[in-house]
Amino acid sequence: MHAGPAFALKAFEAGASGYVTKSTKPEDLLSAVRTVAGGGRFLSEDIARAVAADRLAGPRSVVEHLGARETEILRLLASGMTSNAIADLLNLSQKTVRNHHYAIKSKIGANNDAHLVWLAVSAGLVSMADARFDVDHV
DSSP, X not given: OOOSHHHHXXXXXXXXSXXXXXXXXXXXXXXXXXXXXXXXXXEOHHHHHHHHHHHHTSSOOGGGGSOHHHHHHHHHXXXXXXXXXXXXXXXXXXXXXXXXXXXXXXXXXXXXXXXXXXXXXXXXXXXXXXXXXXXXXX
């Protein structure tokens, strides 16, 4: 679903064997299924290019220090969701989400929530298109 290299890398760290984006051609999706079913690994061409470009660009993203769950919570926080909404969405307690929130800020050196959002945007985890500005999520 997400075309950012950070998501693909976190997916593989979490145990994924393949990663394709929404823009993957149907024939490539079939190839991905065959490759993974045969025990291999698969990256869609667009995400493979993005991962390569990210790795060749130099300094690593702040999200490399986060686990897969922390990365997802950071993305949701940075997109404007409240801790309560995230807890409901991920079937976690509100306290667990708040603990993750605090740990994320500590791990990536965010001074406050505005800095946290800026770091998430810089890492490619969210874009303005992902932001939620409606009353239910702010």
